[in-house]
Amino acid sequence: MKKYETLFLFPSDLAETAAQKVFEEIKKRITEDFSGTVVFSEWWGKRPLAYRIGSFNTGFYALLQYSFPPEKLKEFDEELRINAKVLRFLSLIAPEGEPLSYAKLVAEEHAFSDEKSAGKRRAKKRPKRIENLKSPQSSLLSDASGNSEND
Amino acid sequence: MTSTTPKTSMAKVNKKCPFCANGEKSVDYKNIGILKQYGITFFSKIKPRKYTGICLSHQKRMATAIKQARFMALVPFVK
Numbered sequence: 001m002k003k004y005e006t007l008f009l010f011p012s013d014l015a016e017t018a019a020q021k022v023f024e025e026i027k028k029r030i031t032e033d034f035s036g037t038v039v040f041s042e043w044w045g046k047r048p049l050a051y052r053i054g055s056f057n058t059g060f061y062a063l064l065q066y067s068f069p070p071e072k073l074k075e076f077d078e079e080l081r082i083n084a085k086v087l088r089f090l091s092l093i094a095p096e097g098e099p100l101s102y103a104k105l106v107a108e109e110h111a112f113s114d115e116k117s118a119g120k121r122r123a124k125k126r127p128k129r130i131e132n133l134k135s136p137q138s139s140l141l142s143d144a145s146g147n148s149e150n151d
Numbered sequence: 152m153t154s155t156t157p158k159t160s161m162a163k164v165n166k167k168c169p170f171c172a173n174g175e176k177s178v179d180y181k182n183i184g185i186l187k188q189y190g191i192t193f194f195s196k197i198k199p200r201k202y203t204g205i206c207l208s209h210q211k212r213m214a215t216a217i218k219q220a221r222f223m224a225l226v227p228f229v230k
């Protein structure tokens with residue numbers, strides 16, 4: 001038995017309770033049919049996806065750590081791959097130490113959010129850009145008009 | 152003759168690896184805050200370790216962590 005960790009992504013066309021039910025079924029399959037044990041499980045809930053997958057912009061995430069017989073892992077992964085109610089999953093050997101809780105992850109994510117870094121960039125670069133761009137802009141415009149006349 | 156001082160640039164300033172400083176062995180792909188802080192730019196490209204000061208072994212772990220986070224849609228491929 002080895003300790004593994006899987007992050008599941010369930011599609012958002014399922015209701016949250018239905019997605020949780022699928023997650024529970026997977027856990028049941030691990031403990032009952034594969035004689036594994038669930039070490040840690042956490043429901044992350046609905047999260048926006050970083051990019052569109054199919055027609056989905058949001059999804060339900062869930063993290064699971066479990067001990068599992070290594071020789072049956074291929075079979076289990078194939079099962080998950082076929083399962084239409086699992087959008088994506090990533091199985092890895094569980095990292096050492098306590099798993100980070102989702103609340104902590106979100107706190108760290110907010111401490112360095114996109115808006116903050118974007119704000120810093122703008123504050124630094126904007127004044128310079130406006131001065132520099134003023135003269136080339138007019139030349140660019142005249143170039144564009146020249147091209148359209150040629151066409 | 153005046154002696155010429157060597158040029159110093161921000162890129163060559165010695166920074167210490169933040170993971171070695173904390174005594175962390177691995178980089179967790181689920182910790183998006185850490186990835187955004189040290190690993191990726193605003194446009195979600197992998198930062199060269201020349202600018203971040205991450206050591207080579209941690210940079211390799213960081214690169215795989217970023218790719219895993221991209222696959223799970225935690226971090227965009229491009230923005």
Ligand SMILES: [Zn+2]
Nearest residue numbers: 168171206209
């Ligand atoms: Zn290091």
